[in-house]
Amino acid sequence: MSHTKKKKKNPKPSEKNLRVGLADGIIKASPEPRLALPLRQPPGEEPRPARPAPSPMDLRAGDSWGMLACLCAVLWHLPAVPALNRTGDPGPGPSIQKTYDLTRYLEHQLRSLAGTYLNYLGPPFNEPDFNPPRLGAETLPRATVNLEVWRSLNDRLRLTQNYEAYSHLLCYLRGLNRQAATAELRRSLAHFCTSLQGLLGSIAGVMAALGYPLPQPLPGTEPTWTPGPAHSDFLQKMDDFWLLKELQTWLWRSAKDFNRLKKKMQPPAAAVTLHLEAHGF
Structure with a gap:
């Protein structure tokens, strides 16, 4: 009697044997993969070594596009860094910035010194609304100037006026320091004079960077401070x-x-040069 072999139907994979994977953005369910049995080695041949699994650091062909995209993103953001790989002499820009910062610092320092000194002078000089006429201080350099005249000044004249003004003001401040009655006031004035001397040196550095000579005082015009004998205390x-x-x-x-x-001295953005080296492209 012949036995008829019935074909066995493949059982449907159970939920336990399903593996959910993500391929091309579509979630698929596939049976769990079977283990592949190694082929028998023909007699007389040496066993072949198993092929090593690829290292996670191996670069695939598609990874070069990722590197290229990353490099393009870096290059896109490079112009946003103004001082990157700037070549050549930085010019007078750093000296000008330093001098500007020093003037702002001295403004803050003077507010503290003026409050202390005006309290030393007493009323009405320490009153907030006190604004007397300018009588005996004609030798002081005037900072007030017409706006149109100020705008028309060239760089050399602008720096010269600053240098000459602070040279005179520093001399008069040292005279105040010599006549100050209290030790605390003398210390404050001496500290401010040191800072003002630093500002003079910074202005001289800017003038040297721009190629301007320092102004030379005329004979007999150097600032001196002497208390006038005819001056009253007031x-x-x-x-x-x-x-x-x-x-x-x-x-x-x-x-x-x-x-x-x-x-005015700030370089334009086009003056910034970038040196980039790309290897392997």
Whole structure:
């Protein structure tokens, strides 16, 4: 009797044997893959070594496109860095920025010094609304200038006026320091004089970077401070008041001067050069 072999139907894979994978953005269910049995080695042949599994650090052909896309993204953002790989001499820009920062610092320092000194002078000099006429302080350099005249100044004249003004003001401040009655006030004045001397040196550095010579004082015109014998105590205090007021105005003007000069000397974005090396492309 012949036995008829019935074909066995493949059982449907159970949920336990299903594997959910993500391929091309579509979730598919596939049976669990079977293990492949190794083929028998023909007699007389040496066993072949198994092929090593690819290392996770191996680069595939498609990875070069990823590297290229990454490089393009970096190059796209490079112009946003203004000082990247800038070549050549930086020019006077850093000296101008340093001088501008120093003028702003001295403005802050003078507010503290003026409050202390005006309290030392007493009323009415320490009152907020006190604004006396300028009488005996005609030798002080004036910072006030017409706006159109100020705009028409060239760089050399602008720097020269700043340098000469602070040379005079520093001399008068040292005179105040010599006549100060308290040790605390002398320390404050000495500290401010040191900072103002630093500002003079910074202005000289800007002029040297731009190729301008320092102004030489004419014979007999060097600033000196001597207390006038005919001055009354009130008039002497008036001179001290105007010295601090003129110094405050000069620092305000200098901040405007160096900010204007800083913007003028700032290189355009096209002047920034980039040196890039790409290997393997």
